[in-house]
Amino acid sequence: MTAILSAARSTMSKQSSRSPHRQAVRWQQLNQQITNCEACPRLREYCQQVAAVKRRAYLDWTYWGKPVPNFGDSNAALLIVGLAPAAHGGNRTGRMFTGDRSGDWLYRALYRAGLANQPQAVSAGDGLELTRCAITAVCHCAPPDNKPAREELAACHLWLEQTLDLLPARVFVALGSIAFSRMIDEARRRGWFTDKKRPRFSHGASVRLADGRLLIGSYHPSQQNTFTGRLTEAMLDAVFGQATRAMDGVDESPPI
Numbered sequence: 001m002t003a004i005l006s007a008a009r010s011t012m013s014k015q016s017s018r019s020p021h022r023q024a025v026r027w028q029q030l031n032q033q034i035t036n037c038e039a040c041p042r043l044r045e046y047c048q049q050v051a052a053v054k055r056r057a058y059l060d061w062t063y064w065g066k067p068v069p070n071f072g073d074s075n076a077a078l079l080i081v082g083l084a085p086a087a088h089g090g091n092r093t094g095r096m097f098t099g100d101r102s103g104d105w106l107y108r109a110l111y112r113a114g115l116a117n118q119p120q121a122v123s124a125g126d127g128l129e130l131t132r133c134a135i136t137a138v139c140h141c142a143p144p145d146n147k148p149a150r151e152e153l154a155a156c157h158l159w160l161e162q163t164l165d166l167l168p169a170r171v172f173v174a175l176g177s178i179a180f181s182r183m184i185d186e187a188r189r190r191g192w193f194t195d196k197k198r199p200r201f202s203h204g205a206s207v208r209l210a211d212g213r214l215l216i217g218s219y220h221p222s223q224q225n226t227f228t229g230r231l232t233e234a235m236l237d238a239v240f241g242q243a244t245r246a247m248d249g250v251d252e253s254p255p256i
């Protein structure tokens with residue numbers, strides 16, 4: 001574990017009061033620490049290489065090329081957990097799910113659910129704001145072939161821990177089986193989930209966690225899923241409908 005990860009663990013693990021200002025400052029500090037992270041040499045090298053070579057359509061962009069920080073409301077009641085930034089999406093724009101087709105789907109759904117002020121997400125300066133929700137990822141650096149290695153997921157898990165420590169979120173939407181699995185692991189570690197039987201990932205799978213928390217699984221809005229019709233906009237709306245009802249204290253879904 002690098003010095004920066006150790007420092008982050010010691011400085012961020014204890015949360016006290018959540019005055020809006022202090023919470024916003026902590027959120028910024030955490031995001032800055034994520035952005036500065038260098039724990040995974042393979043991913044750091046890959047992201048910088050992509051940023052230098054660029055895609056033809058984005059030659060006039062200055063790619064972000066660094067770990068992509070969390071995005072959204074520092075007092076979020078809902079935390080969306082993705083897999084990793086896309087090489088020419090988040091790794092280009094510096095914001096989660098921004099500048100790629102997955103983000104087009106996700107932000108349109110958040111807009112329809114009343115959690116975003118606009119459906120478009122094209123750049124970090126496009127005016128998009130999230131209300132009551134935030135977005136993180138189990139891997140903050142774009143990985144080759146969208147596949148982080150096991151040890152890279154393990155290294156980046158620290159940032160998921162810190163994000164969960166910081167946010168008051170009690171509803172979680174995991175996009176894809178890897179994010180769902182990492183959330184189950186973390187829920188077990190925190191004592192939020194104690195069943196011996198491990199929940200299976202599926203679209204709409206809901207897992208009750210301790211103290212009224214709820215984890216919902218969703219197919220990832222990747223092109224692989226949206227182009228094939230495996231995930232439709234109605235299916236995504238159903239997930240965020242369930243999430244917003246849970247945020248408002250109305251959870252009618254049967255637990256698994």
Ligand code: SF4
Nearest residue numbers: 037039040067141156
């Ligand atoms: S994947 Fe996560 S742990 Fe690895 S370098 Fe990026 S931010 Fe750091």
